[in-house]
Every structure is written in C-alpha cells, then in structure tokens.
Amino acid sequence: MQRAMLLELLQKARHLIGRGGGLRPGKLSLSALRAPVEVRLDDAEVPYIYATSVEDLLVAQGYVHASHRLAQMEMMRRFARGALSELLGVKPLRWQDTSLHFDGLSTVDLDALLRAFELEEAAKLSLAQVSPEYRRLVGCYVAGVNEYIARGRKRRELELLLLGGDVAPWTELDPFLLYKAFSYHLCFIWTAKLTLDAMLGRFPERADAIRRLVHGAARVPDAAFRAEHVVSELAALARGAVGFSGFAAGAYGSNCWAVSGERTASAMPLLACDPHLPLMAPSLTYFAHLEAPGLKVAGIASPGIPGVTIGHNDDYAWGLTHAWLDDCDVFRESSNGHAPSDAWETRTLEIPVKGERAPRRVPLRFGPRGPMISDLVARGRGGFGDSKRQSGIDPLELPAFSLRWTGRDGGRDLEAYWNVARGNSWGDFREACALFATPAWNMVYADRRGHIGYQLAGWVPNRPWGGSLDVVDVASTHDSSWRGYLPPSELMHAFDPPEGLIASANDRIADDSYPHYLSDLFEPPYRARRARELLAARDDHTVASMRAAQLDLYSAWADEINRDALQPLATVVSDERARRALALLAGWDGRFERGAGGPALFYAFVVRYARAVLERDLGRDVAEHVLELYSMPALTVQKMLQLRADAWLEDREPAAFIADAEAALAGAWSELCETLGDDASRWRWGALHQRTQRHLLHVVPLLRRLLSVGFVESGGDGTTLDSGILRFNVGYEQFGGSDSRLIVDLAQPDNSRWVLATGQSGDPISPHYRDQFALLHAGRDRPWPFSRAAVERATKRVVTLEPEG
Numbered sequence: 001m002q003r004a005m006l007l008e009l010l011q012k013a014r015h016l017i018g019r020g021g022g023l024r025p026g027k028l029s030l031s032a033l034r035a036p037v038e039v040r041l042d043d044a045e046v047p048y049i050y051a052t053s054v055e056d057l058l059v060a061q062g063y064v065h066a067s068h069r070l071a072q073m074e075m076m077r078r079f080a081r082g083a084l085s086e087l088l089g090v091k092p093l094r095w096q097d098t099s100l101h102f103d104g105l106s107t108v109d110l111d112a113l114l115r116a117f118e119l120e121e122a123a124k125l126s127l128a129q130v131s132p133e134y135r136r137l138v139g140c141y142v143a144g145v146n147e148y149i150a151r152g153r154k155r156r157e158l159e160l161l162l163l164g165g166d167v168a169p170w171t172e173l174d175p176f177l178l179y180k181a182f183s184y185h186l187c188f189i190w191t192a193k194l195t196l197d198a199m200l201g202r203f204p205e206r207a208d209a210i211r212r213l214v215h216g217a218a219r220v221p222d223a224a225f226r227a228e229h230v231v232s233e234l235a236a237l238a239r240g241a242v243g244f245s246g247f248a249a250g251a252y253g254s255n256c257w258a259v260s261g262e263r264t265a266s267a268m269p270l271l272a273c274d275p276h277l278p279l280m281a282p283s284l285t286y287f288a289h290l291e292a293p294g295l296k297v298a299g300i301a302s303p304g305i306p307g308v309t310i311g312h313n314d315d316y317a318w319g320l321t322h323a324w325l326d327d328c329d330v331f332r333e334s335s336n337g338h339a340p341s342d343a344w345e346t347r348t349l350e351i352p353v354k355g356e357r358a359p360r361r362v363p364l365r366f367g368p369r370g371p372m373i374s375d376l377v378a379r380g381r382g383g384f385g386d387s388k389r390q391s392g393i394d395p396l397e398l399p400a401f402s403l404r405w406t407g408r409d410g411g412r413d414l415e416a417y418w419n420v421a422r423g424n425s426w427g428d429f430r431e432a433c434a435l436f437a438t439p440a441w442n443m444v445y446a447d448r449r450g451h452i453g454y455q456l457a458g459w460v461p462n463r464p465w466g467g468s469l470d471v472v473d474v475a476s477t478h479d480s481s482w483r484g485y486l487p488p489s490e491l492m493h494a495f496d497p498p499e500g501l502i503a504s505a506n507d508r509i510a511d512d513s514y515p516h517y518l519s520d521l522f523e524p525p526y527r528a529r530r531a532r533e534l535l536a537a538r539d540d541h542t543v544a545s546m547r548a549a550q551l552d553l554y555s556a557w558a559d560e561i562n563r564d565a566l567q568p569l570a571t572v573v574s575d576e577r578a579r580r581a582l583a584l585l586a587g588w589d590g591r592f593e594r595g596a597g598g599p600a601l602f603y604a605f606v607v608r609y610a611r612a613v614l615e616r617d618l619g620r621d622v623a624e625h626v627l628e629l630y631s632m633p634a635l636t637v638q639k640m641l642q643l644r645a646d647a648w649l650e651d652r653e654p655a656a657f658i659a660d661a662e663a664a665l666a667g668a669w670s671e672l673c674e675t676l677g678d679d680a681s682r683w684r685w686g687a688l689h690q691r692t693q694r695h696l697l698h699v700v701p702l703l704r705r706l707l708s709v710g711f712v713e714s715g716g717d718g719t720t721l722d723s724g725i726l727r728f729n730v731g732y733e734q735f736g737g738s739d740s741r742l743i744v745d746l747a748q749p750d751n752s753r754w755v756l757a758t759g760q761s762g763d764p765i766s767p768h769y770r771d772q773f774a775l776l777h778a779g780r781d782r783p784w785p786f787s788r789a790a791v792e793r794a795t796k797r798v799v800t801l802e803p804e805g
Helices: 002-017 054-080 084-088 107-116 119-129 132-151 158-163 173-185 189-202 204-213 228-244 413-422 426-433 526-536 543-550 556-571 576-586 598-618 620-628 632-642 654-676 701-707 773-777 788-794
Strands: 026-030 037-041 047-050 253-259 270-278 286-292 295-301 310-313 316-322 328-334 345-351 360-366 400-405 441-447 452-457 493-495 501-504 690-693 709-713 736-738 740-745 753-756 797-803
Touching (some): 054 084, 054 119, 054 158, 054 173, 054 286, 054 797, 084 107, 119 173, 132 173, 173 413, 189 204, 189 328, 253 316, 253 441, 253 526, 270 310, 270 316, 270 441, 270 543, 286 753, 295 413, 310 413, 310 740, 316 426, 413 426, 426 452, 452 501, 501 526, 526 543, 543 740, 556 576, 556 598, 556 632, 556 654, 576 654, 598 620, 753 773
Parallel strands (some): 047 286
Antiparallel strands (some): 037 047, 037 797, 253 270, 270 736, 286 295, 345 360, 441 452, 690 709, 740 753
C-alpha cells in the first residue's frame, strides 16, 4: 500500500517537473544522425536497433541507454571520478551497513581512495590507446547520450532530483571511465594480500599452519615491518568503497559453459552464461539488439558503454567469467613511513564537498610503483572526512605501503568487446581477446560451425620474483618492478576439447605445470565441478537442460563438510541441542532450497564455528577481515573442519575441536529456535536468506520499498550454481547472485532465452523497472528473438529516430 501511494505521488510529480524516461512511439529528430534509425521495442522494453551505418547505430544506442539508465550512468561516473562527496556531502561509510569496520570513515575517505587509484588518468590512457576508428565510434555513442541529456534539461532523474544533482554533458572519456570503475571493483586481491599480511603479522611463527588453510600465503617478512593498524584500516576502507557504491563485497563471480554438438539433441553447440553481480536496482546489466551493415549482435550491454559485452552474432556466441588473476601488488616501501625523496612526490587531492565552500585537501604521495596507499589511513580514526579531528598518527611513524595495479596502465578493453561482437570465426575471436587488459576474463566460445573454445584474456604481470599473495618487501626484493605483461600467445586456450564441454566458474584455471604465476586466490572449485558433472552426464542437452543446470542448488562444499566432519560427531557430542542439530543435518542432501531447514542450520553452524575459532586465534579485527574475503572463508572453514584442526594456530588436543564444534552446533540450534520457532520441521533457509536488489537510496526508509526490488525468500549460497552469495560476517542476507541469465542455441538462434534481475528501465515509475525480477526469481526466462521476422513478431511499438532537418 505504501509503495502504491508513493508511486501515485511520483506520477503526479512527474507532470509537474517534466520528467519521465523511456521511448515513446513515433518519430524523434536527433542532430547527430545522418540517416533514419528504427528502434523496435518488445514487451520488456528491449530495444532492437536497425541502422544503415554503425555510426548511426551507436548514436541511437547512446540515446536509448540514456533514456533508460541515465541516473545509473551518472552515479557510476561520479563514483569513478571520486566525486560522491560533491553530490552527497560527508556521509559515513556505514550509511549502507557495509561492514563493521567503518566507524569514522566517510565518503571523503572513499573519494580519496578512488583518486589514489587514478581511475580518470587510467581512462585517459585507454582513450589514447584505442584505434582512431574505435575512438570515432565512441564519439558517436557519446553524441547520442548528449542528445538525450540536452533534450531533458527541464527533466531531472529521480535520484538526482532527490540528491540535488544535475548531469553534465558526456565526453569521449566517460565510457572508459565507467569501465575503469567496474575494473576497480573487480580488483579485490589487494585486500586479500593485506588481510594475509595481518594474519601472518599476528602469528609469524605459525606461517606454515596459515598456509595449510589459506592457499598461497608464503614468505613471512620481518614482523617489525608490519603495522596492523595500516593493514586493517586499508582493508576496511577498500571494502567500504565497494559496499558503499552498491558493489557488495564477496558478490562477484559468474558461470559460463558451452557444450559441443556431441552433447546436444540438435547436434549443434549450446552456450549458457549468468553473471553473478551485486544485487542492485536497477541491475547492472541491460539487453539490446544492434544491427547495421557489417554488424548483427544481441546480448548483454552495459549502460554507458557502446556495444554488447556478452551475447551472440550471426556466427558465434560468447560468454565470460572473471578470471580472478593476481592483477596488483602491495609493496612495503619502508618500515617507518619514509621513502626516498627523489623517487616520490606529494600531491594534494582536492575533494569538493556538498555544503562546504572549500574542498577538503588530502596529501598523498606517489612513486615509481604507484600511490602510497598507507597515507590514506595514517591519520587514524576520523579520516579526512572528520573536520573536527584534532590530531592523528604521523604517517612517518608507520610502515609505508604502495600499490601497483594493471588497470592504471590503460588498456583497449572496450575496443576488444567491439571486435569480439564483429568477428565471424575462432581466429577473429582470439584476435579480439588479445586486446583485453583489466580485468582478465575466462572467455567461452561456441559457433555455428559446431566448435567450442576457451581463451584466457587479459594482462598477466610478468614479475621477476615470481608472484604470490605476499606483500612485497622492497628492501629485500632484488627487483620489485614488473617486466611488462605476458604476451597473449602464452595465455591459456582450448579448442574443441575431447570431452565436448567447457565450464568456467571463477575456479583455478591452471595446474602446476603451467609455467607462469596467475594467482593463488580463486573461487572454491565446487560450482565449476558441479557444472562439469551435470554437463557430462548426458549427450542430449537442450535449452531446458542448460536452464536446469543454471538453477541447480546442490553444494558439494556443504555436503562434504556435513558428511566428513559433522556426522562423525553424532556419537561423541553430549549436548542435546547439538545431537538434534546433527540428526536434522543427517537427513539433508546438501541442496540449498529456500524451503529446507538443513541449509539454515548448516549456515548458522558454519558462521558460529568460523567466528569463534578465528576470533580466538586471530583477534576480532583480523578475523573480521578473513570472514569478509571472497573465497577464503568457505575454503578455510572446510579445511579447519575436515582436518579436525581448529588447532591450526594452537597445539591443542582433538577434544578441543569436538568442544568447539559441539558449542557451535548447540548455539546454531538455539539461534534458529529463537528466530524461526521451536518446530524445526518448519525452518526454512529462505526465512533467513532473502534477496533484495538494493537501490542507492535503499537507506531511506520511506523510499526503500519504492526503489529497491525483491524482499523475497531465496535459495542457494556462494557454492551453488544458482548463486545466492552471502557474507560470513553480516547475517544471512543474499548480497549477490545472477544479475542476468542467457542461453544461446546455435542451432536455432530464435530459440535462445534471456532474463534480467530487475528490468530494462532505471526509472522506478516505469512498468519495466522491476518486471523481470519475478521471472528470474522463479527460474524462468524470456524468448530472445534474433531474426528480423521473429523481432517483428515480438515488437510492441516502434520509434523512428531521424536526422534533424
């Protein structure tokens, strides 16, 4: 009722303030066009754009993107520029309850962090590196965006209306800037390195035990060089930046697979992909069909960026997953904050703040390897956003840490997507993939000639010291500079593998025989293993079986822990609550169905056990960072349990493990009795694990039900193919999952399917703002017409964009 009343008020307000996005049927004149463009829209507001040149096609795409998602595009642009304080003022990072660590840190600190990553400078490098032809095409797209902005000067997007902001014209730089912001969000391994440094710093004499639980933690430098304050604050600030912008920590992953004709009913390949992203409203993805001479492509597009990033053309289909490569290094420059003066310069970052006359001034040192990121937290609690802070910590009293990231070197990623979409063979596909830089992708391929393939695409640093998850100590490393990047010819690829399938789920992609270091931090193998198991189980796959695999809820991770570590305890525990818990889990099949009680009890146990052991052994602060990391908690907890080794940092008797597990089981049982009721037969995972696509203004109670989407019970977890990602340290709420799903039938492209997490429109008043959420949540999808005849049958209205005059 409250949402209906708010919608009615906003609809009335729309007429007063002249706002309202989307496309109306009829004719519309655009000055940037050279010839008419036809835009067909179906019942989900998907645009099918037909033009007589790629230049006009991209003008139209820019206009259509802006008409549907301008507010989202603008907020991402402001984030990338480190300019949120200019729009929001000084807001605490706990504004969205992103973590327990952010007391005293604010949007000003977040802006400073993003300025340290120099996203705008990196975007300028990318703009300079692309070919003149592609830069000209980006200009066409930007012209279309600006046509919409200019046409809507009297109209304000809802978010900007509420926040008091406006939209400046776009430039050719802005699509590259948005992509750099997305790349930054996927550069998370530096926070893992800081967390491991804190763990090793707490117990340097127990490095071997830590290695057993955290793969890749290697050399232990002199403990005197450590500063847990800096490590903890930097890791917290990084996750605050991620969470504040809606990109919830731990929410990244994807599934993508292809099967050859040997495994399909049609004797032609099938390809399926579902990006796992933070639960945002509107969703990060958007569907489009683009057609002009020399180009016919359909699939997932990113508002603010020309072209299509995942999809298919007349000749092949492709999908991708994040490769989780080690794309950055943290360097310990010195033990006392000093660095050679001739190699470092201090720059003053000026950060405008809404409501303040003068910008905040943040001093930050830059050197040969990158920014001195430790300068960002050396001031202590209160940060740069606390204008009343009287004193802090002298930066020269703490160790100095700098950071180098592949994304700072530019890259031709946007041109790579464009070239992938225009290719017509495996050779074209690989040639286009060679242009990817940051982030690196697992690219999965299937074509209408019957082939399937895989290509690792992106920059892999060539490190003289070999590479690891360690913080690199400059003083003890002979050569701490990168020697460029591995050539694309040395990156992994596969073509028509004998098993007739390729599956990628952010898992480890190379064994020890591969001669180059890629990373020591990957997603647990369970999703990839389950996908391969399902794909290999039959030779008559169809679109329906691809969908069933995408919706699979079995977790080998949970099943193995339950079978190997928990059930053997049934004969030794004495607490009645623990015995009841084990009895309930004995009947659970490892499936994270929303209506089942087993997953609720299992996760309540795992979270309690992990927190109790890690906090006791590492201390609360470091334990919190471990629990926030992407794949680390699942693997760490499994090893602790299966090794019966909560004694990983202490020489304790096996009885101690039993006592800890029994306490966690008993506590989990009591917790669920309190929250879900005493009748365990009525417990439901979905009662704890709920999915909400959060809008940026979700924090405003009055607007929450209007702008955010979902508030429904959900299944899955981070180890199931139907992903329901949650964080070990913040309750049971789902933070990430499928942002879209697509299935491409290479035998009959018109038989392909797709669905989004919310809807095409970013306008909360639009009927297409949330119209696909119920479909995705129910495991359903939509027809995906590709031929002209099928598109015409699906068309609900037509918009003709014409040149002015």
